[in-house]
Amino acid sequence: MPPLIDMEKCSGCGTCDAHCPLDVIHFDSEKGKPEVKYPDECWHCGSCRLDCPEEAITIRFGPEMLCL
Amino acid sequence: MSQDVRQFGEVLETDVLIVGGGLAGSNAAIGAAETGARVLIADKSAIERCGDTAGGVDHFMAYLGSGEPWDTREGYLEYVARIARGAVNLDVQNAVFCRGLNAAIERMDRIGCTLKQQDGKFYRTASLGQPGPYFINFNGKQLKPALAAEARRLGSRFLEKCAIAGLLTDDGGVAGAVGFHIRTGAFYIVKAKATILATGNTNRIFDNPTGLPFNTWLCPANTGAAQSMAFEAGATLANMEFVRITVVPRGFSAAGLNALTGMGGKIVNVSGEDFMPRYHPAGGRAPRSKLVEGVMREIQDGRGPVYVDCRHLSPSELGHLKKTLGYDKDTLPDFIEQKGIDLGKDLLELMPSEGMQGGPSEVCSSGIMIDEKAASTVFGLFAAGDCADQMRCVHICTTGGYLAGIKAAEYALDLRRTPVVSASQVGELKEKTFSPLRASGSIPYRMLEDAMRKMLWQNAGPARNEKSLAVALGKLEKLGEHYSNVSASNYHEMMRVLETGQILQVAKMMCTASLARKETRFGVYHNRVDYPQTQQEFEGQITIRKSSTGFQTAFKKLRYDAVPRP
Numbered sequence: 001m002p003p004l005i006d007m008e009k010c011s012g013c014g015t016c017d018a019h020c021p022l023d024v025i026h027f028d029s030e031k032g033k034p035e036v037k038y039p040d041e042c043w044h045c046g047s048c049r050l051d052c053p054e055e056a057i058t059i060r061f062g063p064e065m066l067c068l
Numbered sequence: 069m070s071q072d073v074r075q076f077g078e079v080l081e082t083d084v085l086i087v088g089g090g091l092a093g094s095n096a097a098i099g100a101a102e103t104g105a106r107v108l109i110a111d112k113s114a115i116e117r118c119g120d121t122a123g124g125v126d127h128f129m130a131y132l133g134s135g136e137p138w139d140t141r142e143g144y145l146e147y148v149a150r151i152a153r154g155a156v157n158l159d160v161q162n163a164v165f166c167r168g169l170n171a172a173i174e175r176m177d178r179i180g181c182t183l184k185q186q187d188g189k190f191y192r193t194a195s196l197g198q199p200g201p202y203f204i205n206f207n208g209k210q211l212k213p214a215l216a217a218e219a220r221r222l223g224s225r226f227l228e229k230c231a232i233a234g235l236l237t238d239d240g241g242v243a244g245a246v247g248f249h250i251r252t253g254a255f256y257i258v259k260a261k262a263t264i265l266a267t268g269n270t271n272r273i274f275d276n277p278t279g280l281p282f283n284t285w286l287c288p289a290n291t292g293a294a295q296s297m298a299f300e301a302g303a304t305l306a307n308m309e310f311v312r313i314t315v316v317p318r319g320f321s322a323a324g325l326n327a328l329t330g331m332g333g334k335i336v337n338v339s340g341e342d343f344m345p346r347y348h349p350a351g352g353r354a355p356r357s358k359l360v361e362g363v364m365r366e367i368q369d370g371r372g373p374v375y376v377d378c379r380h381l382s383p384s385e386l387g388h389l390k391k392t393l394g395y396d397k398d399t400l401p402d403f404i405e406q407k408g409i410d411l412g413k414d415l416l417e418l419m420p421s422e423g424m425q426g427g428p429s430e431v432c433s434s435g436i437m438i439d440e441k442a443a444s445t446v447f448g449l450f451a452a453g454d455c456a457d458q459m460r461c462v463h464i465c466t467t468g469g470y471l472a473g474i475k476a477a478e479y480a481l482d483l484r485r486t487p488v489v490s491a492s493q494v495g496e497l498k499e500k501t502f503s504p505l506r507a508s509g510s511i512p513y514r515m516l517e518d519a520m521r522k523m524l525w526q527n528a529g530p531a532r533n534e535k536s537l538a539v540a541l542g543k544l545e546k547l548g549e550h551y552s553n554v555s556a557s558n559y560h561e562m563m564r565v566l567e568t569g570q571i572l573q574v575a576k577m578m579c580t581a582s583l584a585r586k587e588t589r590f591g592v593y594h595n596r597v598d599y600p601q602t603q604q605e606f607e608g609q610i611t612i613r614k615s616s617t618g619f620q621t622a623f624k625k626l627r628y629d630a631v632p633r634p
Binding site: 042066 | 114116117124209228250282284318319398407560563
């Protein structure tokens with residue numbers, strides 16, 4: 001499952017959008033917040049969480065991987 | 069000339085264009101910039117986080133001259149000749165790795181991502197058929213950002229969120245490339261005196277056992293861009309027949325096997341039997357292809373599930389393991405925790421990974437055939453990293469990427485002529501690149517890829533024969549006919565459709581090269597059921613290139629009787 005972004009902590013810097021190797025996260029400039037636009041294309045590499053300056057991102061795995 | 073081309077998009081000019089800003093590409097940028105060339109790196113992501121090592125890496129293979137026979141250049145090359153016999157070229161390995169090793173260790177220190185532990189020493193582990201602990205275990209979580217910072221500091225320009233779609237050629241060789249921005253659709257025409265392709269191996273090509281195509285061991289954005297583009301430009305490729313498979317935690321195709329078995333974890337079946345000695349004398353430290361075979365067999369024969377057992381590790385070993393397991397795959401500790409597993413108390417279930425098209429060992433790959441200067445058979449075209457047939461793994465991508473940068477820069481700076489960019493070539497490539505937006509059909513890229521993946525795993529996966537490979541080629545033709553109906557509704561999707569086309573092209577090369585290798589080599593990595601023995605006459609590479617009839621294969625004998633001079 002895709003990364004979970006805590007919008008309260010998110011400062012709208014756009015780093016997660018810029019750094020995702022798979023272009024999964026798209027920053028919505030109107031809302032000023034990122035959106036996980038292509039969750040099926042998430043590689044679970046952790047880059048977004050690593051580089052988020054606000055530590056707003058958590059990685060949660062879903063049953064499709066945990067219960068296989 | 070420039071005038072004509074400007075109508076199609078933004079024209080950029082550079083001495084060295086690097087396609088792919090991963091581990092090899094960013095080392096190449098450093099090498100090229102240090103040599104005095106203007107450098108432009110294009111990547112689908114940001115250079116800070118892209119490619120196989122985006123989230124980090126934890127291992128760097130090296131001989132360090134400690135006094136043991138295995139810990140020398142000769143000892144290392146002997147090991148290489150043993151595990152990659154028939155695919156690795158020792159002269160090129162010596163040139164692209166051995167000669168650059170000391171400089172690479174120093175460079176890692178200099179850019180702020182040392183290979184050493186805090187006490188200044190190297191922590192070394194052995195696995196995968198090694199005669200001694202070649203793997204330096206280190207914290208590479210910030211390696212990519214450190215490399216990107218160094219490339220930037222040296223003046224490299226970055227073209228990020230840019231998918232390179234094709235190479236430009238003139239009478240003298242490669243003249244640059246075209247690409248597009250994956251959000252805005254802006255079209256770029258890059259004029260370059262030398263081009264280095266560094267886009268990795270080919271993933272998303274075989275059926276994924278988890279059913280999730282992006283749940284891959286190597287970066288799923290690596291889809292054979294270099295291999296397909298270089299092929300179109302007339303370059304010779306090699307080692308394209310091989311399938312790469314590894315062993316991963318069940319459910320998550322994550323790197324980390326190295327760390328687990330290197331630290332002493334045992335691979336066991338459902339009865340708790342450490343079964344690997346039945347498959348290879350080195351047991352759990354056997355070459356990867358044997359580990360895969362063992363795990364597959366145990367599961368197939370009903371002795372699964374298969375697990376890695378770390379319960380016997382000492383508290384300090386477990387501590388080191390838990391601390392470092394997230395270096396190679398940042399989210400693996402989260403996965404293990406969310407599964408409710410404590411490695412000191414519980415078994416962790418394993419599975420064979422998805423198949424990939426890639427090199428059959430840790431010391432060589434599949435892709436563009438390179439010489440000792442990382443040059444391809446086409447002037448102006450170089451290759452580095454996993455897409456170069458003689459580079460693979462962190463250690464060689466680091467040294468070899470750097471070398472490719474130097475050699476490409478020297479070539480560019482010596483070049484007496486200016487490459488010519490043809491308006492008609494650019495126009496054609498642009499038309500082809502944007503055609504999915506105008507496709508009359510509406511097949512999503514995923515549907516075509518899913519069909520291709522399942523078909524290839526059955527016919528060209530871990531067991532192959534002449535007929536199954538011919539069937540695969542026939543079906544790939546048919547899939548190709550449907551490709552023009554694959555549609556995209558935005559530029560991100562257009563990138564995916566481009567990737568699908570690259571994977572299709574690599575698949576055709578893989579099947580064609582597999583037909584030419586009438587033997588079995590490296591176990592399941594090229595298993596010809598109709599030619600089950602490994603034959604001396606095939607101790608060399610199958611090469612492949614474009615011809616008027618499609619594909620032309622040839623055989624290149626390799627020598628292993630003498631160790632290359634330093």
